[in-house]
Amino acid sequence: MSSDRYPFAEIEAKWQATWEARKQFKVTEDPGRPKFYCLEMFPYPSGRIHMGHVRVYAIGDLLARYKWMRGFNVLHPMGWDAFGLPAENAAIEHNVHPAIWTYENIDNMRAQLRKMGISYDWDREVTTCDPAYYKWEQLIFIRMLERGLAYRRRSTVNWCPSCQTVLANEQVEAGRCWRCDSEVTKREIDGWFFKITDYAEELLAWCDRLPGWPERVMTMQRNWIGKSEGAEFDLPVAGRRDLKIRVFTTRPDTAFGVTYAVLAPEHPLVDALIGDADERAAVECFRAEVAKQSEVERTAEDRPKRGLRLQAQVVNPFNQRAVPLFIADYVLMTYGTGAIMAVPGEDQRDWDFARQHGLSIVETVKRPVGWVGEAYTGDGVKINSGFLDGLTIPEAKRKAIDWLVEHGLGVAKVNYRLRDWGISRQRYWGAPIPVVYCPIDGMVPEKEENLPVVLPHDVQLSGKGGSPLAEVASFVNTTCPKCGGKARRETDTMDTFVESSWYFLRYCSPHYEQGMFDSQAADYWMPVDQYIGGIEHAVLHLLYARFYTKVLRDLGLTKVDEPFRALLSQGMVIKDGAKMSKSKGNVVDPDDLIRTFGADTARLFSLFAAPPEKDLDWNDHGVEGASRFLNRVWRFVETHHDELTSAPSAFGPRAPLELGERSVAPARAGGAVGGGASPLPTSKDATTEEGRAFRRTSHVTIKRVSDDIEGDFHFNTAVSAIMELVNALYAFESGARDRVAAPERVALLREAIETTLLLLGPFCPHVTEEMWQRLGRAQSVFQQPWPVADPAALARQEVTVVLQVDGKVRGRLVLEVDASEERVRSLALADERVRPWLQGRAVDRVVVVANRLVNIVTRA
Ligand SMILES: [Zn+2]
Numbered sequence: 001m002s003s004d005r006y007p008f009a010e011i012e013a014k015w016q017a018t019w020e021a022r023k024q025f026k027v028t029e030d031p032g033r034p035k036f037y038c039l040e041m042f043p044y045p046s047g048r049i050h051m052g053h054v055r056v057y058a059i060g061d062l063l064a065r066y067k068w069m070r071g072f073n074v075l076h077p078m079g080w081d082a083f084g085l086p087a088e089n090a091a092i093e094h095n096v097h098p099a100i101w102t103y104e105n106i107d108n109m110r111a112q113l114r115k116m117g118i119s120y121d122w123d124r125e126v127t128t129c130d131p132a133y134y135k136w137e138q139l140i141f142i143r144m145l146e147r148g149l150a151y152r153r154r155s156t157v158n159w160c161p162s163c164q165t166v167l168a169n170e171q172v173e174a175g176r177c178w179r180c181d182s183e184v185t186k187r188e189i190d191g192w193f194f195k196i197t198d199y200a201e202e203l204l205a206w207c208d209r210l211p212g213w214p215e216r217v218m219t220m221q222r223n224w225i226g227k228s229e230g231a232e233f234d235l236p237v238a239g240r241r242d243l244k245i246r247v248f249t250t251r252p253d254t255a256f257g258v259t260y261a262v263l264a265p266e267h268p269l270v271d272a273l274i275g276d277a278d279e280r281a282a283v284e285c286f287r288a289e290v291a292k293q294s295e296v297e298r299t300a301e302d303r304p305k306r307g308l309r310l311q312a313q314v315v316n317p318f319n320q321r322a323v324p325l326f327i328a329d330y331v332l333m334t335y336g337t338g339a340i341m342a343v344p345g346e347d348q349r350d351w352d353f354a355r356q357h358g359l360s361i362v363e364t365v366k367r368p369v370g371w372v373g374e375a376y377t378g379d380g381v382k383i384n385s386g387f388l389d390g391l392t393i394p395e396a397k398r399k400a401i402d403w404l405v406e407h408g409l410g411v412a413k414v415n416y417r418l419r420d421w422g423i424s425r426q427r428y429w430g431a432p433i434p435v436v437y438c439p440i441d442g443m444v445p446e447k448e449e450n451l452p453v454v455l456p457h458d459v460q461l462s463g464k465g466g467s468p469l470a471e472v473a474s475f476v477n478t479t480c481p482k483c484g485g486k487a488r489r490e491t492d493t494m495d496t497f498v499e500s501s502w503y504f505l506r507y508c509s510p511h512y513e514q515g516m517f518d519s520q521a522a523d524y525w526m527p528v529d530q531y532i533g534g535i536e537h538a539v540l541h542l543l544y545a546r547f548y549t550k551v552l553r554d555l556g557l558t559k560v561d562e563p564f565r566a567l568l569s570q571g572m573v574i575k576d577g578a579k580m581s582k583s584k585g586n587v588v589d590p591d592d593l594i595r596t597f598g599a600d601t602a603r604l605f606s607l608f609a610a611p612p613e614k615d616l617d618w619n620d621h622g623v624e625g626a627s628r629f630l631n632r633v634w635r636f637v638e639t640h641h642d643e644l645t646s647a648p649s650a651f652g653p654r655a656p657l658e659l660g661e662r663s664v665a666p667a668r669a670g671g672a673v674g675g676g677a678s679p680l681p682t683s684k685d686a687t688t689e690e691g692r693a694f695r696r697t698s699h700v701t702i703k704r705v706s707d708d709i710e711g712d713f714h715f716n717t718a719v720s721a722i723m724e725l726v727n728a729l730y731a732f733e734s735g736a737r738d739r740v741a742a743p744e745r746v747a748l749l750r751e752a753i754e755t756t757l758l759l760l761g762p763f764c765p766h767v768t769e770e771m772w773q774r775l776g777r778a779q780s781v782f783q784q785p786w787p788v789a790d791p792a793a794l795a796r797q798e799v800t801v802v803l804q805v806d807g808k809v810r811g812r813l814v815l816e817v818d819a820s821e822e823r824v825r826s827l828a829l830a831d832e833r834v835r836p837w838l839q840g841r842a843v844d845r846v847v848v849v850a851n852r853l854v855n856i857v858t859r860a
Pocket residue numbers: 160161162163164177178179180181182
């Protein structure tokens with residue numbers, strides 16, 4: 001460590017110990033104070049924090065500390081998303097039990113977070129693999145089971161061969177596992193589901209009612225829910241009175257343009273439609289080919305669509321025409337009814353398929369002039385459409401649906417892309433699903449008084465297929481809660497996204513033993529006012545948590561409709577053009593950074609280097625710059641300590657905080673520390689122009705930093721503003737020494753340095769606390785009120801400008817400093833004391849000396 005650096009190691013250790021000893025960030029519900037719930041997404045305990053963590057926790061801590069200073073009762077908790085596969089994989093690889101691995105990692109990471117000096121209320125720490133935690137989600141599982149919101153069925157699921165487990169649709173990205181990037185395959189399996197589809201409409205509707213969320217995330221959620229409105233109706237099979245095919249369409253207005261129909265190859269009706277052995281063989285062969293493709297490949301727009309024409313035909317009920325019937329890969333069984341009416345005139349995929357298979361195309365919407373080729377999906381008037389001709393598309397949609405309903409052929413129908421959430425995982429390190437299977441009673445939920453169903457400790461983990469719990473006889477063999485006979489426990493565990501769907505509620509009353517959480521505490525703290533976390537959770541975690549909160553609301557446990565009022569999605573930390581990762585060898589270890597420069601520098605850099613929602617490009621010079629800046633502030637306080645402490649402070653202490661007392665006592669401006677009238681001049685009394693200009697800089701900075709934080713999280717420009725103030729501080733200190741009398745000068749310097757420390761506090765809490773204390777302040781920076789810009793200081797200063805006509809003084813103008821020459825000139829010419837001297841003379845020219853005088857030169 002170079003000797004000219006401030007002693008950050010001692011300072012940071014000292015203040016971390018002080019905050020902890022004072023329990024400064026411990027909070028309780030206080031109905032008399034406004035609350036602010038600040039939450040960063042809790043981490044998976046991988047063992048070490050990385051720069052991405054530093055960034056997100058620095059952002060959260062800045063907001064939490066800022067809100068403290070604003071007088072809020074701030075809940076800022078931390079915990080561990082502790083179940084999950086890496087623990088199990090580490091166990092297999094290193095032969096260490098997942099619990100031991102996980103708890104050791106938690107200890108390491110907690111120690112690292114403490115070194116960052118984040119203002120957590122550590123008394124509220126939760127760990128999701130603790131039976132005292134997952135007990136409650138087992139109880140809610142049983143409640144959901146009773147209401148049909150949890151159910152078990154056999155289905156084709158996404159299977160990751162590498163993770164050896166089922167994946168929810170949300171956990172498959174472009175056909176690959178979200179966790180390990182392996183190609184996902186399909187499997188038929190019995191599993192548990194949460195009925196998130198029951199909440200599709202509400203989840204969608206609230207996407208328009210959360211203005212604090214980034215539009216990008218809301219759009220991703222809307223697309224994921226994928227609502228489409230249309231009609232469902234039957235296409236009778238020609239010559240087969242017993243068979244009809246149900247189709248869903250979002251464009252019933254195009255029904256007169258149907259030139260063929262398509263079934264998903266997996267559609268259960270296909271077998272009944274097969275005419276002979278040759279067709280059967282062809283269908284089997286086609287199905288086998290399609291089975292090799294993922295859903296993503298099948299529905300990709302830019303690939304040939306494969307299809308097989310069946311012998312059977314269907315009849316379009318709108319015009320009674322028989323049209324060909326196909327099975328084709330681009331129609332999925334999992335969307336709509338697994339069958340479509342094809343309208344190549346107005347649907348591009350149908351168009352592509354029709355062209356590839358030589359099928360006719362009928363236009364049912366009048367094209368704009370000059371339109372050639374391709375399907376047309378724009379607005380227009382209906383043509384070739386019988387009773388719909390001449391209508392607009394929305395009119396025709398309504399009329400077509402009315403027609404179907406009138407004739408008993410179909411119904412209006414809403415479809416969602418959203419599927420129920422598959423929560424069964426065939427892995428060990430998760431919360432057991434609390435049901436048993438009895439030969440007599442079938443599936444029976446565990447009795448509430450027997451919860452939690454504890455995950456057994458002794459287990460053999462091989463990673464080779466099947467639920468490890470199935471091998472643990474002492475776990476599997478149990479008694480039926482209903483008949484008392486022998487029964488087997490469910491051996492699947494719950495998706496770890498279940499634990500992260502309610503941890504924010506548990507934080508409200510983490511030690512509550514009578515239920516999932518204390519409703520009164522949750523009513524006070526919820527919703528989370530500011531949630532902060534990565535964009536990778538835009539659909540997964542954020543959609544699940546919204547759903548689960550609504551379920552808990554409907555179970556009567558909470559009053560909130562939505563868990564997170566506002567969301568900030570921070571960008572990644574990248575270095576040398578790539579996301580920091582071990583495999584790329586571009587990792588910066590936060591421990592090294594903290595050891596070399598201190599936590600305050602690490603935090604300042606991560607907040608200064610980029611706006612939070614943008615990617616942060618790592619830069620060693622930037623870190624050094626942040627460190628130099630803090631040393632510069634430090635040196636100022638050290639060098640001018642005696643002088644500074646001789647002046648009165650512009651910031652009075654906050655009234656002592658008592659629990660239950662209203663905290664937002666206004667700062668008493670102008671008093672010396674300890675109160676009492678001061679005989680010394682304060683910064684407000686500055687009389688010199690230079691002094692007032694400097695004071696204005698201090699207050700403009702207060703306004704800029706406050707606006708930047710409150711506005712759109714412009715932390716980087718807030719830091720720039722503070723840096724400018726420090727430059728002005730140095731300049732005023734050295735420049736004004738001869739021109740501004742000592743009491744005024746020192747009062748202004750004190751106000752400026754204290755302003756700097758208060759504004760910088762939430763960014764760099766340790767070093768600002770230390771300097772604040774060294775300036776003789778007894779209270780913590782974070783018990784101080786956030787400074788408020790003095791409107792009198794912000795007002796531009798005025799100057800008196802002398803008005804001359806031909807060199808003789810004729811009047812005076814009081815004007816704002818640096819008024820434009822244009823403005824000074826026109827005011828001077830219009831002045832009533834000047835005008836008589838211009839009578840009968842022409843103005844030759846007007847000389848303006850800025851802030852001093854105007855001379856009007858005339859000629860006869
Ligand atoms: Zn995987």
